[in-house]
Amino acid sequence: MAKNNSGLSADRLPRPFDTAEAALLVQRFAERGTAERAFAETEDGAALLAALGGHSGYLSDLAVRDSATLLRFAERGPDAAFAMAMDPLGRLDPGASRAQVGASLRQVKRQAALIAAAADLSGLWPLDRVTGALSALADGCTDAACSHLLREAQARGEIRLPGRGARGAGKGSGLVVLGMGKLGGRELNYSSDIDLMVLYDPMAAAYDADRAGAIYVRLARDLVRLLEERTEEGYVFRTDLRLRPDPAATPLAVALPAAIVYYESLGQNWERAAMIKARPVAGDLALGEAFLREIRPFVWRRSLDFAAVADIHSIKRQIHTHKGAKGAHAEVQVAGHDVKLGRGGIREIEFSTQVLQLIWGGRDPVLRDPTTLGALAALAAAGRIERRAAADLADAYVFLRQVEHRLQMVADRQTHRLPEDEQGLARIASFMGFDGPEGFRAALLGHLTRVERCYASLFEAEPELGRAENGGGSLVFTGVEDDPETIATLRRMGYENPTAIAAMVRGWHHGHTRATRSERARELLTALMPALLSAFGKQPQPDQALLRLDAALGRLQAGVQALSLLHRNPALLDRFAFVLGAAPALADHVARSPAALDALLSGTLSAADPALALPALVKEARYLEEALDSTRRVVTERRFEIDCAALEGTMDTDAAGIARSGLADAAIGALLPRISADFSERHGKVAGGALGVVALGKHGARDMLPASDLDLILIYDHAEDAAESRGGPKSLPPSQYFGRLANQVVAALTSPGPEGKLFEVDMRLRPSGSKGPVAVSLPGFRRYQAEAAWTWERMALTRARFVAGPPGLRKKIEAALKTAQTRAADPATVLADAAAMRARMLRDLPAEGPWDCKLMRGGLVETEFVAQALTVAHAHRVPGLVSPTTRIGLANLARAGLLAEGEAATLVAADRLWRTVIAHRRLTVGRWKEPELPGPIAASLLALVAPLLPRSPVDQSDLRTQMRDVADAVREVFLRRIGPLDQPEAA
16 A cells, blocks of 8 residues: 655545546556555545546546556655656666657656646645746756757767767757746746747857758757657647747757847847746756856846837737637636736736836846746835735736646646636636635636736826826927917926927927937827926926936937836926936936936835845956946946935935945945955965955945045955965965055946946045055054054044955954054043144135035034044043944943033034035035025925924025024034134134
């Protein structure tokens, strides 16, 4: 009697729909032998046989024919049974005939298919394990078939093969077989065909490169025949090669160079979607991976491409149009509905997922998961789809794939359509484990409806831009003369010079600017114009804002991309108009970088920080410059997001400082290992050596402001006995090695690229300042801090923070920092030095006007000096005093009794106010010396600082008065705690 060690349970199996057929299978199975009879007499065995026989004649025949396989399933469990079924693929005789290979493949297919069905129906395998097993079956059969055909070609003298063994012919063969579609994503259906793409390298293995095409085309044709040919033993897999480049004009096997040229020049958006799931499944797997890396820029584009959404969605519309005549696709239904192609079906889930991947995956490799469920989870985690919507799509996907499997298990037909008759529907409902068709109908309709709703919200709902408020009149920009009603409408919208605005817009429509020269761009512009003019008309100075848009359009290479973004995202228009109206610096960035529009799409900030993708982007880059370009792009876009959010007041000053500093941390942390690895290829490695990066200043304090530079110290360490680097073409002594590596790091952070520089870097705070080496050894750093550091250097070091480098070095450097920060000091000397330094600054670096909140008396510098000087003076005797962040350091001083609670509160509030004003000024007017800010800029600033002051300022004059009060309070604390200034100040 077969023991049940598989976890098989009668309670989890569907009850038979056709009890007569179920009983017949139990009888037929029992007649196969003693072990089969014993299994059929057990409760679990009888239930499994009844589930198979009571729903599927195909599975009944498999169970009888391969009864030993079903017994192994019960005895050892599905995983072990499946492995045993697959085992013959690795032991095929290299000298076997094609007929013998085909017979072996068909046997493996039958046994593996039976196990997958039993594991699925019994609930022992979840959906991903079922589809993964079916995909592994297809992989193994395809690879075994290719190996046999390659050896035949070698025997004919057509190619030379370096590989050995039954399955080792692929390596170096020049043959690449990519699995596409569900096979590529390891999501294969129960009775699916397999989508393959056959490629070849004409120079790899063929003796005559000119004849290579004919050789590999024959291989492709023979592969299809070997897998598809039907005998009394069945078939292996139906195959489809139509996903190859330009299938109507290319042979079954395409040369790799031709495929690369095709994708780089003629590839379509639907082919990008198809390539998301592509993976090598047979032949030379490494060559296949190299090909996919080569075309990665085609699939995963750097910039968002919302214009591609309509293109890919058109494929889905064509499916509905082509198939909808029979009623299987036009609307959500049950009887006769196609669960794959119909409304609310599997294809809509896949399209929703793949389009979002194409839009966002170019910037975040984490989103490139080839599986539908994995991609949905990644998209939800990154905030690119609502979690509820992702969960609904995932639940529906699992349910519909299970329905699809039951439909195909009935007769091993590649069908996706539900039966139209009640009897057929009742069979599928029972096969799915429902007590009756009504429960199945309700569950199916629920899933289909939710999918249809999600799909429509993502892709089918057209923005109603034509209904935008247009000031109560018409807008006409055709011809060469002004339309009187248009001029009147523009004036009512708030434009001061409507004639000039009308001429500008007319020039756009006539293609006078490069961005609107294409017909598609002008079509989008026409649709956008009422809403666009309305959005800009709401700005305090709409004419100037629209002029900045004109400048932006004038710098764009093409406008379809930007206009498509605006067209598909009505809410983007208002944010876009605000940024261009209030922040010329940000507007200039929009003009320089169309990708800046992408950053505005996510509301105020992306739900997930794009900088989290930097390690993957840098790692997968083919060369360092590509890694730098990717980093610049991510940093520039994220910085723009943060600045926009701070300007709009949706992110406060503290959060913005943390976000900017975290972005710098991520960039340095991602680049340092890549730069070090590239450097080691030329100069080897120093034994026990590593380089670490320490941040100071605003970066170290996590208080970075717009346009803040990075104050860095680069510290290295190595084994004491390391005399020079080893393993590279040119060895270097450690000091020279790490000095050059440090220069490479600084150059990477500061070198300009298409997106501009990553950061400005200031190295003057390193030991010995500008006269010292770019990188300092860890012993040298310890020695300098213990023996030679000036008071101002010790004050700067209170904001030191380790940001990049190996964990072992991090521990050493952080220990050295703590020792330096808590080294004993004479309080009186420290405070006197701090007061003298502030006096020199007042003399040599006076404030530039009333809005210079950094350098003015009682400004940010004095606030920070109080925190830093008191920390240096007392850290050696007060544990836990040091913090790189000023507001936390002030709180620590108050807790230690070194500041009164009221004094600390005053300084913390001042610190936040000064940083808010400085950040706003940098984003809007830059260096501004006049007493009055422009009206709209002042209005924006008043709204931002209102929560930070005792009362909401009514105008600029009131704001300046309150700022003076705050500055006076800071100065009082400074004089009381640090000491008097020996420099007379101007009134």
